[in-house]
Amino acid sequence: MEPLDYTLFGLALLIFISWSVNWFLHILAIVYGKWKLHHKLKSPTPEELPGVSIIKPLVGIDPHLFENLETFFNMKYPQYELLFCIQDESDAAIMIVQSLIKKYPKIKSQIFIGGRIVGVNPKINNMIVGYDAAQYDLILISDSGIKMAEDTLEDMVVNLKENVGMVHQMPYISERKGFASHFEKVFFGTQHAKMYLCANFLGINCTTGMSCLMRKHVVDEAGGLVAFGEYLAEDYLLAQAFLDRGWKVKISSETAKQNSGHYSIPHFHARLIRWTKLRIATIPTIIVFEPIFQCMLLGALSSWAVSYLFDWTSSVFFLVHVLVWFLLDYILAKIIQGGPLQYSKFEFLVGWILNEMSFIYLICCAHCNPTVEWRSKKFRLRWGGIMEEIKCPDT
Known part of the structure; x- marks a missing residue:
C-alpha cells in the first residue's frame, strides 16, 4: 500500500x-x-405609496427605444416623474422623448441635455443634472434598454421596507426573436x-444598476452621485455604500426585462x-x-x-x-x-x-x-x- x-x-x-x-x-x-420571484407582496393604498423620481440616461437610438420608454409612461403608479438625461444636444433620442411627452401630457416629465462633468464615468456625468433636480427621495435609475411592466415600480417600492435602502431587479431578457436572444436568456x-x-x-453585494431603486438621502450621505464618478462599476459601489451604512439591499420580485434591439x-x-x-x-x-x-x-x-x-x-x-x-x-x-x-x-x-x-x-x-x-x-x-x-x- x-x-x-x-x-x-x-x-x-x-x-x-x-x-x-x-x-x-x-x-x-x-x-x-x-x-x-413572481410573488407580489401586499400593496398599500395609492395614498400610502411615496413618489418616485425615475432617471433615464439615454445615448443614441435603439430599434426598441420608443417601445421601452413608452412602458414608463404607462405604469400604474400614483405619483412619479420621468427625468430623461441626454448628453449630446444632437442626439436623436431627444425627438423620441419629445414625441412621448407630447403623447402623454399628464405624466410629469423633463428632459435634461448636456449633463455635467463630475468624473470619468459617462453615465454619472449624464445623470447628475437629473439627479440634482429630482423631486422625490426615492430614485429609480433605469437604463434605456429596460422594458417595464405596469406594476413593476409598485412591486419595487413595496419591497423597499423600513430597513431596506435599495431594491434592484435581477437582470433577465424580454421576449425577442432569434437564437441570440434565447442564448442570453439561458445565461x-x-x-x-x-x-x-x-x-x-x-x-x-451583487447589484447591477440597470434598474435600481434607492433612497436619495442615503446616496447624499455618501457624497451624492458625484462621489461615484471615478468608478465604472458605480452600481456595485452605490450598493456597498448602503450596506456600509447598515441598510439592506434586496431584489425585486420581478426581473429586469432587457429589451435592446441590437443583439x-x-x-x-x-x-x-x-x-x-x-x-x-x-x-x-x-x-x-x-x-x-x-x-x-x-x-x-x-x-x-x-x-x-x-x-x-x-x-x-x-x-x-x-x-x-x-x-x-x-x-x-x-x-x-x-x-x-x-x-x-x-x-x-x-x-x-x-x-x-x-x-x-x-x-x-x-x-x-x-x-x-x-x-x-x-x-x-x-x-x-x-x-x-x-x-x-x-x-
Whole structure:
C-alpha cells in the first residue's frame, strides 16, 4: 500500500468540499428563486405609496427605444416623474422623448441635455443634472434598454421596507426573436441567476444598476452621485455604500426585462468580457473563486478528486455531474422565466453548452486586455474599480 500523500489528499478534499458547496448553492438558488420571484407582496393604498423620481440616461437610438420608454409612461403608479438625461444636444433620442411627452401630457416629465462633468464615468456625468433636480427621495435609475411592466415600480417600492435602502431587479431578457436572444436568456436564467440569487440571499453585494431603486438621502450621505464618478462599476459601489451604512439591499420580485434591439452572440460576449473586467478590478478575489464554480472546470477537478479519495470512476462521475447540473439549470431557468420557457428544449441545450464551454475563453479575454470600451470611449481600470479615460492623441 502506497503511503498517503497529504498534499494531494488535502487538495482533493478541498475540491470535493467546493463541489459539495456548489450543489448547496444550486439548490439554494432554486428554492430562493421559487419563493422570491413572481410573488407580489401586499400593496398599500395609492395614498400610502411615496413618489418616485425615475432617471433615464439615454445615448443614441435603439430599434426598441420608443417601445421601452413608452412602458414608463404607462405604469400604474400614483405619483412619479420621468427625468430623461441626454448628453449630446444632437442626439436623436431627444425627438423620441419629445414625441412621448407630447403623447402623454399628464405624466410629469423633463428632459435634461448636456449633463455635467463630475468624473470619468459617462453615465454619472449624464445623470447628475437629473439627479440634482429630482423631486422625490426615492430614485429609480433605469437604463434605456429596460422594458417595464405596469406594476413593476409598485412591486419595487413595496419591497423597499423600513430597513431596506435599495431594491434592484435581477437582470433577465424580454421576449425577442432569434437564437441570440434565447442564448442570453439561458445565461441570465442559469449561470448568472444562480450567482445573483445566492448572493442576495446571503447578503453579498451583487447589484447591477440597470434598474435600481434607492433612497436619495442615503446616496447624499455618501457624497451624492458625484462621489461615484471615478468608478465604472458605480452600481456595485452605490450598493456597498448602503450596506456600509447598515441598510439592506434586496431584489425585486420581478426581473429586469432587457429589451435592446441590437443583439448578437459576439455583442453579448463582448458585454460579458467587459463585466468580467469590472468584477476583477473591483473584487480581485473573483479571479480565484469564480472559475472554480463553473460546471466543466469544477466537474473535471472533482472527477479527479473523487477518483483519488474514493476510487470512483472519474469519467462516469463527470458525466453524471454535468447531467445533474444541466437538469438543475433547466429547473432554475423555468423559475426565472416564471413559467414555460419561450424557446425549445433543443435551443436551451445548445445555448447551455455554448455558455458553459465559452466561460474560460471569456475569462482569458478579460485578463489579456484590461482596457474597457464603453459608450465609444476607452478606459483603463485600476484596482478598486477606479478608472481613467484613455485619451486619443491629437492628429
